[in-house]
Amino acid sequence: MPAQIAARAVVLALAVCVTLTATAQAAPSASIAPAFLPDRLGAKGALGLTIRYYGGESGVPSPVRRSVWRLPAGLSLEIPDLRSCAAAQLRAHGASGCPPQSQIGRGHALAEVHAGSQILTENIALWAFVGPLHNLQPTFEILGQGYTPFDERMVFTGTVRPDRAPYGEDLVMSIPTIPSLPLEPDVSIVTLSLTVGTSKVRRSHVANTIVVPSHCPAGGFRFAAEFTYADGSSGSALATAICPR
Amino acid sequence: MAMTPKVRIVLAASPACVCVIVATVAWARGTLIVHERFTPDKLGASTNLSVTGRFLSTTGGPSAPITKFTIYGPAGMTVDARDAGTCVAAKLRELGPNGCPANSRAGFGGGVGLLELPKETIREAYTLDFFFASKERGRLALLVYASAVSPVTVELVLVAREVRAPKPYGLGFSVEVPLISALPGAPYASVESVFATLGAANVAYYKTVRGKKTLTHLKGIVVPKTCPRGGFPSEGTIDFADGTNLTVNPTIPCPRK
Numbered sequence: 001m002p003a004q005i006a007a008r009a010v011v012l013a014l015a016v017c018v019t020l021t022a023t024a025q026a027a028p029s030a031s032i033a034p035a036f037l038p039d040r041l042g043a044k045g046a047l048g049l050t051i052r053y054y055g056g057e058s059g060v061p062s063p064v065r066r067s068v069w070r071l072p073a074g075l076s077l078e079i080p081d082l083r084s085c086a087a088a089q090l091r092a093h094g095a096s097g098c099p100p101q102s103q104i105g106r107g108h109a110l111a112e113v114h115a116g117s118q119i120l121t122e123n124i125a126l127w128a129f130v131g132p133l134h135n136l137q138p139t140f141e142i143l144g145q146g147y148t149p150f151d152e153r154m155v156f157t158g159t160v161r162p163d164r165a166p167y168g169e170d171l172v173m174s175i176p177t178i179p180s181l182p183l184e185p186d187v188s189i190v191t192l193s194l195t196v197g198t199s200k201v202r203r204s205h206v207a208n209t210i211v212v213p214s215h216c217p218a219g220g221f222r223f224a225a226e227f228t229y230a231d232g233s234s235g236s237a238l239a240t241a242i243c244p245r
Numbered sequence: 246m247a248m249t250p251k252v253r254i255v256l257a258a259s260p261a262c263v264c265v266i267v268a269t270v271a272w273a274r275g276t277l278i279v280h281e282r283f284t285p286d287k288l289g290a291s292t293n294l295s296v297t298g299r300f301l302s303t304t305g306g307p308s309a310p311i312t313k314f315t316i317y318g319p320a321g322m323t324v325d326a327r328d329a330g331t332c333v334a335a336k337l338r339e340l341g342p343n344g345c346p347a348n349s350r351a352g353f354g355g356g357v358g359l360l361e362l363p364k365e366t367i368r369e370a371y372t373l374d375f376f377f378a379s380k381e382r383g384r385l386a387l388l389v390y391a392s393a394v395s396p397v398t399v400e401l402v403l404v405a406r407e408v409r410a411p412k413p414y415g416l417g418f419s420v421e422v423p424l425i426s427a428l429p430g431a432p433y434a435s436v437e438s439v440f441a442t443l444g445a446a447n448v449a450y451y452k453t454v455r456g457k458k459t460l461t462h463l464k465g466i467v468v469p470k471t472c473p474r475g476g477f478p479s480e481g482t483i484d485f486a487d488g489t490n491l492t493v494n495p496t497i498p499c500p501r502k
Contacts, residue, residue: 182295
């Protein structure tokens with residue numbers, strides 16, 4: 001079912017937020033913290049993912065260029081009223097340019113760049129949307145909007161593909177360069193938090209929700225991610241969401 | 246115990262150097278290669294002006310220390326500092342860039358400096374932070390915070406002052422650069438390369454207007470509304486401590502339509 005596939009794709013897209021743990025101080029690395037809301041098997045709700053990136057000689061980690069997010073088998077996204085939104089719409093009109101039903105998540109990120117003698121930071125608001133099918137594969141779009149010191153808008157597209165157990169699907173995302181200023185380094189995302197679905201108890205019957213798997217494997221739900229950084233290095237990370245009581 | 250010499254100097258710098266676009270000029274001791282561009286490159290638009298300059302020595306040694314920059318930009322290029330804050334030199338000197346309001350930021354830059362010692366030449370990276378300062382007698386002024394960390398710590402606060410420019414130029418800036426003696430008895434430091442980006446394209450800050458928090462966009466540097474045939478003329482003069490000087494007259498190509 002296209003709607004179900006799209007939903008899974010969205011979930012995977014959210015996984016973009018997941019991260020791995022690294023070793024060397026200067027080498028880029030990441031960590032991820034997933035959380036189900038509510039934390040109950042088979043429940044409809046939200047999945048929250050927080051990623052933190054580390055490393056970088058100047059105190060700013062190298063930008064991520066590609067990420068592959070692996071989500072636990074059985075995880076799905078329920079979209080009662082399937083709508084999609086194209087990246088071009090998001091770029092031109094922002095979140096308001098898309099059907100409300102196509103929005104599947106909200107979040108925020110912190111971006112940094114080392115320019116001059118300082119590290120500049122910018123808070124970025126995030127929105128996640130169901131994207132149009134690409135080669136019959138579900139996609140998702142993540143819109144980032146920062147206002148100050150740089151009024152910038154960016155859109156990233158991810159695609160979904162099946163994975164092997166214990167994972168269900170992968171979210172593959174190529175992340176374009178985020179330029180800062182001419183002659184200065186590109187922008188790095190330092191932290192990213194994204195919540196997909198809704199955990200509201202009183203929610204609309206057409207609200208998009210995450211459906212927690214009805215069974216929890218021994219050891220918990222496994223999340224994984226692989227990253228390729230702009231400096232050419234790569235890394236991977238694992239995270240486990242413990243089984244609900 | 247290793248000692249890290251620290252130099253703290255106040256000097257005047259010129260943001261005008263930004264007006265040069267692409268030029269290669271040879272002088273007695275080598276060649277100066279200058280490259281510059283507008284981003285975005287559009288007539289009448291708020292833009293970032295970025296410039297790079299590199300000295301290539303033909304004598305084997307570094308260029309003489311720089312004592313003054315004078316730069317003239319093309320007529321019609323303006324700096325719109327409305328809605329920008331201002332930084333006070335004393336605060337910048339005392340606290341570094343954190344002592345300046347965020348909305349006084351005018352640009353960034355850096356480069357490589359040279360310290361010639363008896364047995365070696367040390368190449369040291371430095372950074373530049375540009376801030377709007379209060380106008381002086383109605384003329385624009387910028388503060389430039391130059392900083393190097395290792396192996397020699399250097400902190401300089403420069404004041405770039407607007408100067409009258411002869412035709413066919415418009416905006417002019419001049420800055421005097423003090424001689425920097427990093428170590429007792431050692432020759433003065435010189436410059437191998439410099440880069441800078443000035444402007445406020447896409448820069449915005451929140452400002453309270455009638456009690457309401459409002460996102461305000463800065464304009465900063467604005468590209469002239471028309472481009473003369475052959476491109477925008479500009480001129481830069483560098484005075485060296487040995488009494489020589491170097492003048493470059495690059496032309497900034499007109500934006501593509």
